[in-house]
Every structure is written in structure tokens, then in C-alpha cells.
Amino acid sequence: MAEAHSAVAFSFAITHEGWDVNFDREVLNLVWQSGIRSWKKRFARFMNSVHNGVYPAHLWTLWITMCITSAIHFSGYKVPYDLVTKVMPLLPGSCVRWQLIGSMLAAMGLWLSVIFTMRYMLKLLLLYKGWMYESRAKGSKPSTFTKFWLLVVRVFSGWNTPKLYSFQGSLPKLPLPALHDTMTRYLRSARPLLDEDNYKKMEGLASDFENGIGVKLQRYLVLKSWWSSNYVSDWWEEYVYLRGRSPLMINSNFYGVDTIMMDTDKGQAARAASAINSCLHYRRLVERQELQPILIQGLVPLCSWQYERIFNTTRIPGIETDKIQHWSDSNHIVVYHKGRYYKVIIYKGRILKPNEIQEQIEYILNDASEPLPGEEKLAALTAGERTTWANARRVYFNTGVNKISLDTIEKAAFVVTLDDVPYEYDSADPTKLDKYGKTLLHGKGYDRWFDKSFTLCIGSNGRLGFNAEHSWADAAVMSHIWELVLCDDTIRNRYENDMKIKDVTPPTPMRLKWDMKSDCQSVIETAVVSANNLIADLDLKIYVHDAYGKGFMKKAKVSPDAYLQMALQLAYYRDSGKFSLTYEASMTRLFREGRTETVRPCTIESSEWVKSMDDPKISTEERIRLMQAACVTHQKGYQDAMCGKGIDRHLFCLYVVSKYLEVDSPFLQKVLSEPWRLSTSQTPHGQTGRIDLKKHPKCISAGGGFGPVADDGYGVSYIIAGEDVLFFHISNKRSSNQTDCHRFADHIRDALADIKSMFVEPPKQNGKA
Numbered sequence: 001m002a003e004a005h006s007a008v009a010f011s012f013a014i015t016h017e018g019w020d021v022n023f024d025r026e027v028l029n030l031v032w033q034s035g036i037r038s039w040k041k042r043f044a045r046f047m048n049s050v051h052n053g054v055y056p057a058h059l060w061t062l063w064i065t066m067c068i069t070s071a072i073h074f075s076g077y078k079v080p081y082d083l084v085t086k087v088m089p090l091l092p093g094s095c096v097r098w099q100l101i102g103s104m105l106a107a108m109g110l111w112l113s114v115i116f117t118m119r120y121m122l123k124l125l126l127l128y129k130g131w132m133y134e135s136r137a138k139g140s141k142p143s144t145f146t147k148f149w150l151l152v153v154r155v156f157s158g159w160n161t162p163k164l165y166s167f168q169g170s171l172p173k174l175p176l177p178a179l180h181d182t183m184t185r186y187l188r189s190a191r192p193l194l195d196e197d198n199y200k201k202m203e204g205l206a207s208d209f210e211n212g213i214g215v216k217l218q219r220y221l222v223l224k225s226w227w228s229s230n231y232v233s234d235w236w237e238e239y240v241y242l243r244g245r246s247p248l249m250i251n252s253n254f255y256g257v258d259t260i261m262m263d264t265d266k267g268q269a270a271r272a273a274s275a276i277n278s279c280l281h282y283r284r285l286v287e288r289q290e291l292q293p294i295l296i297q298g299l300v301p302l303c304s305w306q307y308e309r310i311f312n313t314t315r316i317p318g319i320e321t322d323k324i325q326h327w328s329d330s331n332h333i334v335v336y337h338k339g340r341y342y343k344v345i346i347y348k349g350r351i352l353k354p355n356e357i358q359e360q361i362e363y364i365l366n367d368a369s370e371p372l373p374g375e376e377k378l379a380a381l382t383a384g385e386r387t388t389w390a391n392a393r394r395v396y397f398n399t400g401v402n403k404i405s406l407d408t409i410e411k412a413a414f415v416v417t418l419d420d421v422p423y424e425y426d427s428a429d430p431t432k433l434d435k436y437g438k439t440l441l442h443g444k445g446y447d448r449w450f451d452k453s454f455t456l457c458i459g460s461n462g463r464l465g466f467n468a469e470h471s472w473a474d475a476a477v478m479s480h481i482w483e484l485v486l487c488d489d490t491i492r493n494r495y496e497n498d499m500k501i502k503d504v505t506p507p508t509p510m511r512l513k514w515d516m517k518s519d520c521q522s523v524i525e526t527a528v529v530s531a532n533n534l535i536a537d538l539d540l541k542i543y544v545h546d547a548y549g550k551g552f553m554k555k556a557k558v559s560p561d562a563y564l565q566m567a568l569q570l571a572y573y574r575d576s577g578k579f580s581l582t583y584e585a586s587m588t589r590l591f592r593e594g595r596t597e598t599v600r601p602c603t604i605e606s607s608e609w610v611k612s613m614d615d616p617k618i619s620t621e622e623r624i625r626l627m628q629a630a631c632v633t634h635q636k637g638y639q640d641a642m643c644g645k646g647i648d649r650h651l652f653c654l655y656v657v658s659k660y661l662e663v664d665s666p667f668l669q670k671v672l673s674e675p676w677r678l679s680t681s682q683t684p685h686g687q688t689g690r691i692d693l694k695k696h697p698k699c700i701s702a703g704g705g706f707g708p709v710a711d712d713g714y715g716v717s718y719i720i721a722g723e724d725v726l727f728f729h730i731s732n733k734r735s736s737n738q739t740d741c742h743r744f745a746d747h748i749r750d751a752l753a754d755i756k757s758m759f760v761e762p763p764k765q766n767g768k769a
Contacts, residue, residue: 048163048289054115055166056122056159062111069107070100079106122156122170125149126300129590129643133636153299163289167301171592174232175644176225179218182650183210185640186671189600189647192579192607202670209667217657217665224653230593232649235656237595241471242322248315248450249383250534254475254717255440256482256683256704257542258464260425260433261725262490268418269365271462271489273358276333276416278488279456280351282481283311283413287329294480294687302589306473310481313453313472314410317382317390324472330413335509336447337364337418339376343408344416345507356506364509365418374516380446380527383534388527396520405512415449416456423459425702433542437705437729440465441540445531454478474596475704476587480687482701487688490699536734538707541741543728545752551723556759560720561638561682562631565601566609567755568716571747572678573610576738580677583709586641588649597646599638601680605630613754623758677713681706685719705729712736714744726752 050059073084083106084099091098131146142150160166183206190202225231244252258264264271285291286307294302312327331347344360346352352360381389397406409415421439424432440457442448448455454468464485468478516524553560565584573579582602588594609626612618618626640646655668683703703719708731715731728748732739 044288048165051160051163052166052169052289055162055169056118056157057115058160062108065111066104066107069110070103073099073103073106079103080110083109118156119170122153123172125153125156126170126590127172131297131300132639132643150297150299157299162293162301164286164291164293164304164307165289167293168303168305168592171301171303171590173225174230174588174591174594176221176231177645177650179210179214181645182647183214185645185647186651189603192602192604193581205667205670209665213658213663213665214654214667217654217661220657220661221650221653230591232588232653233593233595235653236649237324237471238321239656240652242315242318242324243320245386247384247386247530247534248469249442249445249448249531250538250707252470253441253450253467254470254478254704254706255437256466256468256479257436257440257702258423259486259490259699260436260463260702261698261700261721264462266462268458268460268462269358269361270354271464272361272416272418272456272458273354273356274489275456275458275464275485276346276357276361277351277354278485279311279414279481280346281488282484284351286310296590300590302587303592303594305593306477306595309472310453310477311413312411315451315469315471316410317386317393317451319387319390322386322390322471325410326472327411330411332408332412333414333416334409334412334449334512335361335364335416335418336379336449337367338420339371340364340367340369341375341378341405341409341512342509343412343512344509346413348504348507352504352506356504360506360509361418369511372514372516374521374524375512375514377446377524377528378514378516379449380524380531382450383442383445383448383531384527385530388523392520392523392527396516396523401513401515405514408512409449410451412452414454414456415452416458417443417447419443419447419457419459421459422461423457423463423465424461427544430542430544433544433702434540436463436465437540437542438535438538440467441705441707441731442531442535442538443467445535446528474585474587475681476589476684476687479683479685479701479704483685483688486699486701539732539734539741540705541728541730541745542702542705543730543745543748544702545726545728545749546724547753548756549722549724549726550720552756552759558628558631559635562634563755564682564718564720564726565634565680566606566627566630567748567751568678568680569601569606570610570613570751570754571744572714574614574751575744575747576677579607579610580713581674582678583676583680584638585681586638586646588642588644588646590642591644596649597641597644598648599634599641600647601634601637602678603630603633603637605633613758620758627755627758675710675713677710678716679706679709679713680716680718683717683719685721703727703729705731708732708739712738714739714741716744 054062069079069084072079078085084102087102087106088094088099091102128149131142131149134140134142134146157167157170187203187206191199194202221231228234241252246252266274282291291307293304296302309324309326312330314325316323316325332343332345335342335344342364344357344364346357381392393406397403419439423436423439425436426432439459443457448457448467450467451469453472454466457465457467459465466478466482468475550560553563556563565582569579569582572582579602582600584599584601586597586599588597605626609623609630612623612626651668651671655665655672658665658668683701685700700721701719702721703717705717706715706729708715711733713732713736715729717729719727721727728745730741730744730748732741732744
């Protein structure tokens with residue numbers, strides 16, 4: 001009855017005594033506050049648009065320009081290019097008032113010319129990527145040209161403080177590589193994977209493609225690169241993510257882990273409230289564009305386009321293709337606990353404080369009500385096949401109370417799951433950390449809303465994690481918010497006694513209502529069976545390597561990422577006895593709307609080094625030389641990928657064009673059908689700059705992971721956690737008799753030990769690594 005009462009803000013009836021009017025002042029006040037908040041946001045968006053539109057200049061420079069131009073004109077002098085005189089004949093009069101208007105119009109023309117010249121010059125400057133290829137080793141200095149370039153970039157971009165999207169108009173487009181260059185790079189990357197006969201066949205296919213249909217496909221891509229802001233991103237999002245019909249759980253979604261090195265004595269409700277409040281403050285920073293864009297070396301901006309869809313975003317299932325739905329605002333989150341869904345209002349004139357949210361969470365934890373029929377395992381639909389979920393959504397959730405409750409979930413800022421199991425880490429029992437990762441990646445198969453941009457997960461012992469959908473953005477964006485949440489929990493006093501003071505009474509969480517008949521429940525149970533099959537087939541190992549970390553790699557004068565990729569190549573070769581096509585995710589956010597590009601770590605140089613490690617005839621000195629050469633090649637490949645000179649996104653787009661034109665290419669079919677048996681990714685950290693790891697060395701996430709890409713392959717995510725610790729999240733499918741994540745973790749451990757011993761014990765005649 002309380003919910004029904006609060007749902008009606010105003011009603012009236014006509015009786016024999018006249019008008020009978022009823023209204024709820026509290027609800028009307030909430031409606032009023034919601035309207036005020038909406039208008040404030042619209043005004044803020046308008047002001048941000050103006051700021052970004054004139055960046056890097058200030059808006060007040062327009063008023064100064066107008067004043068100076070008017071003063072020059074009325075003093076009897078001519079403004080530059082005599083613009084006022086040229087403007088006056090276009091105006092209906094020549095009195096003082098019209099002369100003033102003419103001066104202002106001339107000033108605006110001059111001002112806009114300067115602004116757009118500055119923006120275009122900044123875009124031209126950001127096209128230069130030579131700085132990427134210069135050595136960053138300790139003691140090395142940038143070239144004279146790069147120093148001059150940095151100075152000019154600072155001059156053009158340092159006039160104003162940038163907002164989150166200020167650089168979007170100045171970022172260059174992703175360049176389209178020449179067809180010949182991509183073919184050359186591909187053939188070189190394929191060489192260590194093919195024997196002599198198969199390589200000659202591939203050379204023939206590549207030559208036929210480059211001199212045949214590839215020319216026509218490239219021309220269409222050239223047109224798309226001219227017309228669109230990014231020739232890859234829209235097709236990548238649609239064909240790789242949204243048109244995929246396989247389950248999101250394990251196959252697409254990824255997870256992130258808490259700062260497991262730090263002890264937490266906070267309860268589930270307190271930690272959940274702190275994390276929710278941090279997420280909401282982060283959302284406000286994004287909405288107001290007050291979040292600083294990421295600047296490499298403090299000057300070169302990364303594209304911030306993906307941040308727009310962090311919150312209030314859901315992937316909506318479709319029969320043939322899904323769509324990403326983003327709402328401009330949401331004043332609630334949805335909390336799942338023991339099979340029940342709650343709508344939790346998180347805004348009452350302001351964002352609720354942690355202690356106020358904690359009261360709401362405790363209400364949910366103490367609620368003894370039972371789930372409604374079908375409610376507990378409803379989210380299994382989001383874990384299963386996309387077409388099955390789309391049909392169920394259309395049939396059972398298109399009208400009535402089910403539609404209202406589903407809308408509430410999909411329009412929420414994000415979803416929170418209060419798990420009834422602890423998230424544990426014990427160095428003496430590594431299986432607890434493995435279980436931690438599995439719980440975050442898939443849970444029970446029905447306690448994460450896998451369609452949501454992210455689900456915030458809180459264990460019964462207060463530890464945190466998240467499960468994120470992948471289509472709306474890449475992992476680096478989600479890791480940014482995660483870093484902020486974990487930093488807030490460490491450096492801000494979120495649990496002090498003064499935080500218990502409440503300014504408002506937080507709204508009581510409301511149970512969502514459902515009316516799911518037996519046929520709907522049968523569909524849900526079928527989805528549960530499918531989810532359980534996926535879960536049973538997954539194996540996951542989180543390997544903590546604390547023997548050494550980035551500190552030693554830097555002493556060895558090798559790029560840490562290249563170092564770890566070489567270790568993975570050695571581990572895989574020892575595990576499978578052969579080399580395999582390897583995927584490493586890189587980013588192209590130096591360009592507008594950039595997402596990812598593939599780096600291929602299995603190279604001619606890396607394969608030569610790997611073979612040398614198990615060849616007793618090869619000296620340590622030669623092994624070091626081979627590894628350094630392999631790392632240089634890898635680093636060059638990574639830099640090429642970041643600068644738009646990758647292989648795989650170009651070939652992917654050529655393939656899409658071929659499908660549109662209904663032409664077959666044996667070369668493209670062969671290349672794009674090759675499985676990525678070793679899929680790797682590094683989790684970035686240090687994006688916020690808010691935490692001092694020397695002061696808080698344990699305040700760093702243990703990273704996150706994802707499922708294997710190939711049925712007979714591994715998924716490996718790693719994070720360089722400070723100077724002395726590495727985390728590897730390794731997954732595989734149990735149904736494959738060729739893979740075992742626990743065995744592979746042992747190979748990684750041995751590979752890292754062998755590489756270290758190689759550098760620590762160089763040949764006596766060499767004396768140094």
C-alpha cells in the first residue's frame with residue numbers, strides 16, 4: 001500500500017459536493033526537484049558545449065575582442081581587413097547602434113577565424129606521432145624536433161583548462177594504411193606460424209588479393225575514411241559485438257577485482273555504500289565534463305568518446321542484432337540480493353552520502369521477503385543466447401508490470417549485486433582467489449545483469465568487484481572508474497564517525513514487481529541450464545607472481561609489456577609445443593573515436609628467442625641479444641598499432657566491404673578464420689593520478705580477466721601491480737584436452753624465472769646484460 005500511495009502524486013474526482021482533490025506534497029516535491037535537476041543539467045551541457053566549441057580559447061576573449069574592435073572603429077581607425085566597413089552595407093542602417101552591431105559582427109568573425117585556425121593547427125600537430133617511436137629509457141632525451149613540437153602543442157592547448165570532451169574536435173581521424181603496407185606486415189607476422197609450403201601459398205593468396213579485388217575494396221574504405229570520423233569503430237561495434245548471437249557471459253563480458261593486498265574490516269553494507277557513492281560522483285564528473293581527459297606526457301590527449309556510455313546504459317537484445325541504449329539521466333540504481341530486485345533512489349536534492357546509502361543497503365540485507373516466481377533466476381536470460389533473450393523479452397516483458405520492472409533495471413545508472421558468498425584472498429590457499437575471479441566473471445549465472453554497462457558486485461565480507469559488458473567501451477575505460485572507486489575507499493574518510501550524520505532521510509528501497517507465468521519461467525529455467533553448462537566448462541586461474549615485478553624489468557632495460565609478452569610466448573610454446581596466433585589488445589585512442597587494435601606478439605624474432613631458451617647450444621649472451629631484438633620488434637608493433645598502422649582492423653574492414661559487395665576473397669576468408677588461441681591483454685592503472693603508490697603500495701587492483709576466445713585456447717589478462725607484483729588471470733575451457741590454465745600458470749612462473757636468471761647470470765666474458 002505504501003508503494004501504491006507514493007506512486008500517485010495528484011488525483012481528483014467530481015462528487016455531488018463538488019471537486020475532490022488529493023495530492024502528495026512529498027511526491028510533488030520530488031517531481032519538482034527532478035525538473036530543476038533536469039534543467040540544471042541541460043544548462044550545464046549547453047555551457048560545456050560552448051566551452052568545448054571554442055577550446056582552446058576562452059569565451060571571455062570574444063567579449064574583449066568585441067570591445068577592442070568597437071573602440072578601434074569609433075576612434076576613427078580601421079579594424080583589420082576593414083571588416084566593419086564591409087559589414088555595414090549589409091545592415092539596415094548606419095546609425096551608432098548599427099555601427100556598434102557591425103563592429104560586434106566583425107569582431108565575432110575575426111574571433112571565430114582565430115579560434116578555428118588554432119583548432120585546425122592543433123589537429124595538424126596531433127597528427128605527428130614521431131614522439132611515440134623515440135626511446136623512453138632512463139637518461140634518453142627527445143629529439144630536437146620533438147621538443148619543438150611539444151612546445152608548440154603546449155602553446156596551442158595550454159590557453160585553457162580542458163574538459164572531458166574539449167579535445168574531441170581537435171583529434172585527428174584514424175589514418176587508413178596503404179594496402180601494400182598492411183599486406184607486408186601481415187605476411188611478416190604469419191611467417192613464424194607457417195611452414196615453407198603453407199607460407200608460399202599464403203604469399204600467393206596475398207599477392208592475388210593485393211593486385212586484384214583488394215584494390216577495389218581499398219577504394220571504398222578510402223571513401224569511408226574521408227566521410228566518417230573513424231573508419232573502424234562503428235563496424236567494429238556492430239559486427240564484432242552487437243551482431244554476435246552467442247552468450248555475453250564468459251564469452252564477452254569481463255571482470256575486475258578489488259585491492260586484495262589491503263585488508264578490509266568494513267561490512268558488506270558499508271563497503272557497498274562507499275563504492276556506490278564513488279560511482280555516482282564519478283558519473284557526475286562525467287556528466288559535467290569535469291573529469292580531466294587523459295593526457296600522455298601531460299600534453300597528448302586520448303579520445304574520451306567512450307566515457308559517455310559508462311552509466312545509464314544497457315545493451316538491448318534483438319533478433320538479429322542488439323543495440324546499445326543510453327539514457328541521459330537516471331536517479332536510481334537497481335540492487336539484487338537473494339533473488340530479489342530493488343529500485344533504490346540515490347538522489348534527493350543531491351547525491352546521497354555513503355552513510356545514507358548504507359541505510360538503504362542494510363534495509364535490503366535485513367529484508368526477509370521471498371523472491372517472486374521467476375524473479376530469482378531472471379537474469380539468466382541475459383547470460384544466454386541473444387536471440388532467445390530477444391524473443392522472451394518481446395513475448396513476456398513487452399507490457400504490464402514486467403515491462404515496468406524491466407525498464408527500471410535497464411534505465412538504472414548501474415546494477416549492484418549483494419552476493420551471499422565472501423570474496424577471499426589467501427596466499428596460503430590460491431584456490432580462494434580463483435573462486436573470487438569465477439564469481440565475478442559469471443557468478444551463479446543468474447545474479448548479474450549481463451546486459452548492463454556494469455554490475456557492481458559486493459561479497460558478503462565487504463570485498464568488491466565488477467562485471468562489465470564489452471560493447472559500449474573497452475576495458476581501459478572501465479578500469480579508470482574502478483581505479484577511482486578504489487582510491488576513494490583508501491584516501492577519503494568514508495567510514496569516520498562524522499559520516500554518520502544524515503541531512504536527509506534516504507528513500508526506502510522498493511521491490512520490483514513481476515508477473516511471470518509458467519511458460520515464462522520455463523524459458524528462464526532453460527536459460528539457467530545453458531548458463532550452467534557454460535560455467536561448468538570454464539576453468540580460471542589467478543596467478544600471483546611476487547618473485548619480482550616491473551622494477552627488475554626496468555633494470556634489464558626492457559619494456560615491461562614486451563618482457564611479459566615474451567614470457568607468455570615461451571610459456572605457450574612449452575605448453576603446446578608450437579607457436580600460435582597471439583592477440584594483444586592495444587588502443588587507438590590517439591585518434592577520434594578510436595577503440596582497439598591488435599598487436600601480434602608472435603613474431604620472427606620472438607620465435608627465434610623462444611627456441612633458443614631450450615637449446616643448450618645457445619649461449620646466455622646470444623639469448624639476451626635475441627630477446628632484446630624480440631622486445632624491440634614487439635614494441636615497434638605496439639607503437640604501430642597505436643598510430644593506426646595495425647594489421648587486423650584494416651583487414652576486418654576490407655572483409656566487411658567485401659560482404660557488402662557480395663564478393664569472395666580466399667585471402668580474407670583464410671585470415672579472418674584463423675583462431676586466436678592465445679588472447680592477451682594488459683590492464684592499465686595509474687590513469688587517475690590520485691594515488692601515491694609509494695605511500696599506498698597495496699592500493700592497486702589485482703586486475704581482471706575474461707574468458708578464452710578460442711575453444712582450444714587461453715585468455716590471459718595481466719596487470720603490473722607496482723614494482724614487485726604481477727597478476728595473471730588465465731582462463732580456458734575444460735572441454736579442451738589441449739589446455740589447462742593451472743598448467744599454463746606453472747609455465748608462466750618457470751618462464752619468468754628463466755628470463756630473470758638469464759639476465760642475472762650473464763656470461764663472465766660479457767659482464768653485463
